[in-house]
Amino acid sequence: MLAFLSFAGFTLLVAGIAWYKTRHAHLTDSTEGYFLGGRTLTGVFIGGSMLLMNLSTEHLVGLNGLAFRTGFIVMAWEVMAAIAIVAFGLYFLPKYLKLGISNIPEFLERRFDRDTLMITSILFLGMYVISLLPIVLYTGAIALESLFQVSHVFQIDKTTALWIMVWGVGGLGAVYAILGGIKAIAIADTINGAGLIIGGLMVTLFALAYVGNGDIWAGLSDVYQANPDKFNSIGDEESLVPFSTLFTGVIISNMFFWCTNQSIVQKSLAAKNLAEGQKGVMLCALFKLIIPTIIILPGIIAFHIFQGHLDNPDNAYPRLVQLVLPEFLVGFFAAVVVGAVFSTFSGGLNSSVTLFTVNIYRKRLKPDATEAQTVAVGKYLGLGLALVTMLVAPLVANAPDGLFYLIQQLQGIFNAPILSVVMVGLMTKRVPAIAAKLGLLFGMTAYIICNFIIKVDIHFFHLVGILFVLNVVFMLTIGYFFPANTPYEAEYTKQVDITPWGLVWPVALLIVLGSISMYVFLAQDAPQYVMYGYYVCAAIILAYVFYSMGKELMKRPELQQSTTEEI
Template sequence: MGILSFVGFTLLVAIISYLATRKTDESSSDGYFLGGRSLGAVVIAGSLLLTNLSTEQIVGLNGASYKEGVLVMAWETLAAIAMVVTAIFLLPRYLKGGISTVPQFLENRYDTTTKAITSGLFLTGYVVVFLPVVLYSGSLAITTMFDVPEILDISKDTSIWICVWGIGIIGSIYAVFGGLKAVAVSDTINAVGLLIGGIMIPVFGLIEIGDGSISEGISTIMNTNPDKFKVIGGPESSIPVATIFTGMMLVQLFYWGTNQAIIQRALGAKNLKEGQKGLLLGSFLKILGPIIVVLPGIIAFHIFNGELGDADEAYPELVRKVLPVSLVGFFAAVLFGAILSSFNSALNSSVTLFGLDIYKEYINKEATEKQVVKAGKTFGVVLALLAMLVAPFIANAGSIFEYLQEVNGIYSIPILTIIVVGYLTKKVPAIAGKIGILSGSILYIISQFVLQPYFISNDLKAESPSILQELAFVEQNLSSEKAVTVDYEKAIEAINKKENNTKDDIESIKKLKESIDYKNVLKAINEYKNNSDQGLGSIKLLTKSMNELTTSFNYVKDEYKEKGIILNPDIKTSIKEVKASIDKVNVVIDRTKKLAYPHFLHIMAILFVVNILIMLIIGKLYPRETAYEQLYTQEVDITPWKYTKIVGVIVCLIVISTYIYFR
């Protein structure tokens, strides 16, 4: 039944997308890249929601809320304000210029070289960061939720590779061969499914906590975990409160106002009114986003007592725990659609950037529109293959969501800087744009990938004595194998006394012997002790192996409970003590990383101001000979929707009220 509902919903999306797009002329640039500039408000809002809301968001943010609580909702709620700003200030200018890509505006404002550099940065970010993260997080979710390794009798790593290539190939077919309209229509259908499926998980989770009552579940979780419902983050949190007024809003403005994968939906609007209504409808949906991408993480923390080894597994594990078997197929299809949406949306944007901004400009200036579309499709296939090769290695990057946001800073703030200066000034020259984007990227790379590791390593060295003390306890327990020695004869005897026992029960107990791979932890501890540089580099392997051990401990405990077997008290005590020491080490490491160097959102804000000053100084010293004036190309009607500002103010007030309530 589950497989049938999965296949049925997936085919339904594909058929409707085909029927809705078969009359679109995809041999032309506008037809293929912008859906013939025919998108309405509902389609734009649905596509915006699904492009943004995929597994890197669902899995990553719920993992973050599992650790820190509701304060991470800033990534969702502040997005609503950024969408309002885009609808009122940026979209009218984009549609007035009739552009297909954000870099095309930069060509008009600065020159073709600035456009090429920006397109190159976007494409590099997509292939190295965004597309692989979407593929990996989606594969991790499907592998964990639906127990693919068990079904196919393969390892977890092999399962992730298979899922990465499956998602990548199917997503490529949508994006490369269907064009923007196919992507947007499929997104809209999947958006409905995702809203239904996404809300089901916290509902079932609250019912589980409240013994059948949602209201009791809410009351229990809020009273039991009051710290998880504080929206103000301290200096040790991933979002200190001050960052909301610095880099956080800049990141949101870049993402919703200038990121090609997002803004392309609004650029395909049939007119400004529909584009603005689509963005504002999307902003309302983002306010509701924390129900899907934050609350389940807190529910998982309550249900699993904060004992999961990897926070990014909070959402998949919760789904396995609370979702009725009858709904697994539908939810798998919805999740699959969300993964495809983010992947094929970014891939379609990459195809657009390459075809219009690089191929047409630098490779074949005389290319016909059919040739441009064909070149874009070919590039899309190559890009998808590269992303599929990179994706499985994201496993070593730490927190999915944190990794994505921090690495995005390489190109997000520089691009936002030159767009803001480009719109707000008229005489800043092209050379300022090139210097601004290059200096922004280079300074950010130096800050986050040279200076930050240096300072963190120094601070971690200072914490080395306390870390070594805890590691000695872990090593002592694991070396004696007290934590992993199980009396299998007694375990099997206990199973045989149960009614309705099966051979599978006995086999699963036998497998427990291999379930805890403590040797990797001993090896990592030994390497850390023998490494004279006990800094960031030697910590990474240690943290990864210890988190895996914690997950193994939880598996053993849950497996024994499920089989009705009582663990030997010595083993239970040892597991608990070793896990406590592992947690202490991870807390020290995590705290040191956050306090040793300024938060990356603060760094973004500082570099944003520095880059603007650099560009304004260049503009003062070497101004353009003629002031820039944007021309109206009359591609679409740019009469604004008369309620845009009123609705925008309402959205902003709702966001502010939410913060006041959870202060």
């Protein structure tokens, strides 16, 4: 009962704050307000919303399940994500905000043609419905079933209980997304994001205290000494995530997700200016370096506690939470888990609706549609997509290599083709539209044939990397022999101030250093020359960071005024 009360209390608190913050904003009356929050988001809300759009139950359940199986080598997704986010903040975001676009396919229409926009919009819609939203709902259902024992309370089998959880959470998430728009989502995401990080850290600390009989440090030592192989960051070629894949498909997948994926990019496109957007992006990247303590370490602790014996490793995290958290905290954490599901689910629905209404409905089906008609169609579409997702969700059960790994494999269909077309579009001026369309179709078809039909004997991440390079070469070759008649010239708008944040470069370097540091210190038996090289590079980067921060600090008017008065 106490768990349920704390669950209901925190859920209502988040909903109340989101309503209060947006009650007078009228941001659901227009397409820009509904899809981009009126371009008013500040750094904290952008960073929190991006983080929670990414961090959901497919991470808490799925990635901890993979860590239960393999250990810290699965941190590749999180650590490389921080580097990809830095690249987004430094290169991609300034270009997107200058163009004044509301979604990525809109840029591809300007750069290539309307058919390219149509193809990428359909690909994004397919990705959300096939590889993201169903798995988010299903992993959320697993977590809630384990935390609240729904099947036991209502005396029903677990399959039925999971269906109930899928439809309950999915239905509420759909209402949340359809009625609130992106600003309500961003505000609730930020609160839930803080709760998820706090709650996740509590699970880790309580679990370590459980192992160490009240002593957290002793618990960590026990887990490490009993399972040293689980703490190695370097995976061999036979492992689930070989180290070599960091430089092929892992970085490509992360670049796609953080630099071109509509559901993520849309949060930063709603920034009030570039500086606030970059602050939010770097805040998200910084948190990604902390996240392994929440979505990887608990899986290893669970492996230690349960002695590696669980019928399904994807149940490791929910079982651990139920075991180590006090009852009132179980309810709070369940509320945070539901919030995380709402975030990713509602964010994915909002992005899907944006893609359809802006790129298909208003451009192909009804060009003369009013703002009110467009928003109304978007809400009906969101409801329809939610229903389809809830029907598909339970069908992803029992993935052989875990649910998170299944997501990565399915997203391989989309990430290399879309990222390659966006990058060629940004970096060239004469590659024609036909190259982009053929590149999208070739990349998607080749991956499906090679990975799912022929099943070539190569890690799917290497396949993603190879296809990305082939796609880029393919498009550049067409552009060389059949260039566009007129070069593309970007038309920059003045919708937002694009003055960059003064500290963006030093903070970016600090985050990259943190990413490398995690790999260096968790790599077992690293050569001495690697360590010496790391220390030299770290010293240079830190010196630059402190110099830049001091220089930026002296630019503040109050400091300049006090210095002048002293003189």
